[in-house]
Amino acid sequence: MLRFVIRRLLLLVPILLGLSILVFAWIRALPGGPAEALLGERLTPESRQQIEEQYGLDDPVFVQYWRYLKTTVVDRDLGTSINTRRPVSEELKERFPATIELAVAAMLFAMVLGVPLGYVAAKRYGGPVDQASLVVSLLGVSMPIFFLAILLKYIFAIQLGLLPTVGRISVLIDIEHPTNFYVLDAIIAGDPEALWDVIKHLILPAIALGSIPLAIVARITRAATLDVQNEDYVRTARAKGLPPRIVDTRHIFRNALLPIATIIGLQTGLLLSGAVLTETVFAWPGMGTWLVEAIDNRNYPVLQGGILFVSLVFVLVNLLVDLSYALINPRIRVS
Amino acid sequence: MGKRRWLLLLVAACALALGGCGGDDGNDEGGGDGGGSGGTLVFAGASDPVVIDGALVSDGESIRVITQIFETLIGLKPGTTDLEPALATKWEIGPDAKTYTFTLRDGVKFHDGTDFNAEAVCFNFDRWYNFKGPLQSSSASYYWQSFFGGYAKNESEDLSPSLYKSCEAKDAKTAVITLTKPSASMLGALTQQAFSIASPKALEEFKADAGTVDEETGFRPTGTFGTEHPIGTGPFKFESWKRGDRLVLAKYDDYWGEKAKLDKVIIRPIADNAARLQALQNDEIQGYDLVEPQDVPTIEGDENLQILERPAFNVAYVTINQKQKPMDKLEVRQAVAYGLDREAVVNNFYGGRGVVAKEMMPPEVMGYADDVTEYKYDPDKAKSLLQKAGLTLPVPIDFWYPTDVSRPYMPDPKRNFEAFAASLNKSGFKVTPHSAPWSPDYLGRVDEGTAGHLNLIGWTGDFADPDNFIGVFFQSYSPQFGFRNPELFNLLDQGEAEPEEAKREDIYKQANRLIMDFLPAVPYAHSKPALGFRADVEGYEPSPTTNESFAPVSIGGGD
Numbered sequence: 001m002l003r004f005v006i007r008r009l010l011l012l013v014p015i016l017l018g019l020s021i022l023v024f025a026w027i028r029a030l031p032g033g034p035a036e037a038l039l040g041e042r043l044t045p046e047s048r049q050q051i052e053e054q055y056g057l058d059d060p061v062f063v064q065y066w067r068y069l070k071t072t073v074v075d076r077d078l079g080t081s082i083n084t085r086r087p088v089s090e091e092l093k094e095r096f097p098a099t100i101e102l103a104v105a106a107m108l109f110a111m112v113l114g115v116p117l118g119y120v121a122a123k124r125y126g127g128p129v130d131q132a133s134l135v136v137s138l139l140g141v142s143m144p145i146f147f148l149a150i151l152l153k154y155i156f157a158i159q160l161g162l163l164p165t166v167g168r169i170s171v172l173i174d175i176e177h178p179t180n181f182y183v184l185d186a187i188i189a190g191d192p193e194a195l196w197d198v199i200k201h202l203i204l205p206a207i208a209l210g211s212i213p214l215a216i217v218a219r220i221t222r223a224a225t226l227d228v229q230n231e232d233y234v235r236t237a238r239a240k241g242l243p244p245r246i247v248d249t250r251h252i253f254r255n256a257l258l259p260i261a262t263i264i265g266l267q268t269g270l271l272l273s274g275a276v277l278t279e280t281v282f283a284w285p286g287m288g289t290w291l292v293e294a295i296d297n298r299n300y301p302v303l304q305g306g307i308l309f310v311s312l313v314f315v316l317v318n319l320l321v322d323l324s325y326a327l328i329n330p331r332i333r334v335s
Numbered sequence: 336m337g338k339r340r341w342l343l344l345l346v347a348a349c350a351l352a353l354g355g356c357g358g359d360d361g362n363d364e365g366g367g368d369g370g371g372s373g374g375t376l377v378f379a380g381a382s383d384p385v386v387i388d389g390a391l392v393s394d395g396e397s398i399r400v401i402t403q404i405f406e407t408l409i410g411l412k413p414g415t416t417d418l419e420p421a422l423a424t425k426w427e428i429g430p431d432a433k434t435y436t437f438t439l440r441d442g443v444k445f446h447d448g449t450d451f452n453a454e455a456v457c458f459n460f461d462r463w464y465n466f467k468g469p470l471q472s473s474s475a476s477y478y479w480q481s482f483f484g485g486y487a488k489n490e491s492e493d494l495s496p497s498l499y500k501s502c503e504a505k506d507a508k509t510a511v512i513t514l515t516k517p518s519a520s521m522l523g524a525l526t527q528q529a530f531s532i533a534s535p536k537a538l539e540e541f542k543a544d545a546g547t548v549d550e551e552t553g554f555r556p557t558g559t560f561g562t563e564h565p566i567g568t569g570p571f572k573f574e575s576w577k578r579g580d581r582l583v584l585a586k587y588d589d590y591w592g593e594k595a596k597l598d599k600v601i602i603r604p605i606a607d608n609a610a611r612l613q614a615l616q617n618d619e620i621q622g623y624d625l626v627e628p629q630d631v632p633t634i635e636g637d638e639n640l641q642i643l644e645r646p647a648f649n650v651a652y653v654t655i656n657q658k659q660k661p662m663d664k665l666e667v668r669q670a671v672a673y674g675l676d677r678e679a680v681v682n683n684f685y686g687g688r689g690v691v692a693k694e695m696m697p698p699e700v701m702g703y704a705d706d707v708t709e710y711k712y713d714p715d716k717a718k719s720l721l722q723k724a725g726l727t728l729p730v731p732i733d734f735w736y737p738t739d740v741s742r743p744y745m746p747d748p749k750r751n752f753e754a755f756a757a758s759l760n761k762s763g764f765k766v767t768p769h770s771a772p773w774s775p776d777y778l779g780r781v782d783e784g785t786a787g788h789l790n791l792i793g794w795t796g797d798f799a800d801p802d803n804f805i806g807v808f809f810q811s812y813s814p815q816f817g818f819r820n821p822e823l824f825n826l827l828d829q830g831e832a833e834p835e836e837a838k839r840e841d842i843y844k845q846a847n848r849l850i851m852d853f854l855p856a857v858p859y860a861h862s863k864p865a866l867g868f869r870a871d872v873e874g875y876e877p878s879p880t881t882n883e884s885f886a887p888v889s890i891g892g893g894d
Contacts, residue, residue, distance in 0.1 A: 036774050040774070040778065054554070080555045094579060158616050165617050167605075170619075283614075289606065293606075
């Protein structure tokens, strides 16, 4: 088990190295550079030349890459954002918790609603719950997130006045942010009003973002449960006279969990790379908008540091998912 | 579980949700307590500011905050481009137009309690003049470069020798600025926030210019002046800043002038336009800038909201690149001018907020000439001009426009383009459309002169001086326009240096007439950007140069 984990972690090195080269080359292959974004209509050929010199962009690409590698690996410095002039690592420390919070909230929504929905749909195959789950899934998957988001805001915020439309916390509430996880910060500050406010700000974005994972989790749960239900060992368990509840939890659910865990893991990994549309509509200061703006601005250091980090997260999440198999299915532990 | 149990659970969940989310604490952030004073106003910007240090920024969001905290020697009458005293109460230009003597206002203190005086003024000017290294980049001290040219020690050969020579504190209330060449436009230039006066004590103590320079990591500021301690003399002082969340300004009780009515102004970054609109409708913000044209009717139709208009201070134009034949022929350029249906575009795609432009600067700016040659849409005239130039019709041309962008002077580039292309096609041309994303692709191309024969672009003025419009465009050769016209270049040089106001105005009027005859570009619109506010917000005065203070603003001041 330990060897398995170590081997996978060691694989990270070539993966990240290869990725860094790819990202580095790709963003420089895009036309234009940071000068246009920095100066807009005020751009002149002289000022562009000046900016390229300032950021070392007039050096050959492999010279730039070598410099980047040295700074990242030896100095452990991800560089400075061209647009904000702040260290990329500092911005990452602010942006990533925002994305994690949103992703966790969205997945919680998807799991808490999706798993029971899919499970019941499978157990009452063909019944009204099953039909309802189909409709919910189709809606979740087909409705564009930004449209759903605007709709949710219109109904619950503007019309009903129940929830806020933007941001992570009300600007009238002031708490310290030691962790940048606003839920945790509110708990640490011991401020129930702030905590409730933060949660209110999470509700609509989580629903909007979680709509697709909800649909997928529900369908996969349903399919997995249906599958397992008809296995021989379930029939045996029932024939043995085990109470239905035990059959359900120990045999059906536990075995259906494998594909469900896979999907949840993959979905979480995707969400952690930043949900651009949701973040844009809710003015949520996460990784998604950070990276997309960086692409438009040709903010090379942010792109290099940010994309690499996101890839790292994705690989680690997948590793965790693989490890969870061993937890769920004892047979995998042995191999 | 029984059906009943599910139903009960569902009802319970709904009850919890509706009950727990209180009645009116879901929205209504900010807002005043009636009576027109006190309270907090929340305003949404399009992004976070970069740094709160006028000398080192050129983005609108930084400048918006800087305008509240800092002041300049010379100010503008609210809503206009007329100069008025600010930190200086009087000024005199020496006969050689090289020395400017400023009499400074008495009894002004910085937010940290130190005195505002001539020494402080000279400290600031000398600071900018002595910028070194990455601070000399146009991505940092753009406005210094744009007006004064170079620095004490230029580190790049692209920088010209500085227009600035020295600043002398004759006594506590008199500062004399000496230039190396005569210049008549410094007064207007000094109204820009880039030339705000900051507390010398704070600049030094919080190391405003400090930073590490690393070839890989670039310039990384290490001081905290512009991020935690921006100390000026203005009606608001800096309280706190959490990026991505909010920047909080608090009323400065010892302000020398009319004190702020609000207790606090909070500026929060919301990048998406639809999100800003919904936040305004939900009273989570009480105002925002640059309302999209399609949202204007929504706001105007809502009795809880209002639209305020910023006076036009921009120009949208069609670049004519004379390096691309046959644009080097005057008749062809004239044909382009006659072939563009500018009225139709302005009437249809500017949401009622545009006027047709007949020259390359807005009417408010000094030097505007009423009697320039005008070109009314006339397809037949265009065709005959092309034939006179000896060309076979239709004349093929490449016409570029940007995508993914809405500019204040050009809210919908694609629609402008489609209408213009159609009218040109009727006027003896054959237009091949090209487009590219605004930044950096399109901007880069326009700047390099690789955006076809014609392209759509524009300009928003920085300060009220003709030099800031036609001087920027046509004072010297640029790849964008691709021409050399010594008469025009010299005329604009003259205008920049002429100290006598009346003579200067004449020179610029002449220049405008010359430009509209020579036709290096065809101007087509001046537009009035719109701001959206809650209906009960009063006292906000939009300014053509976005010198807009929150000091006179109040919320809910009675009926």
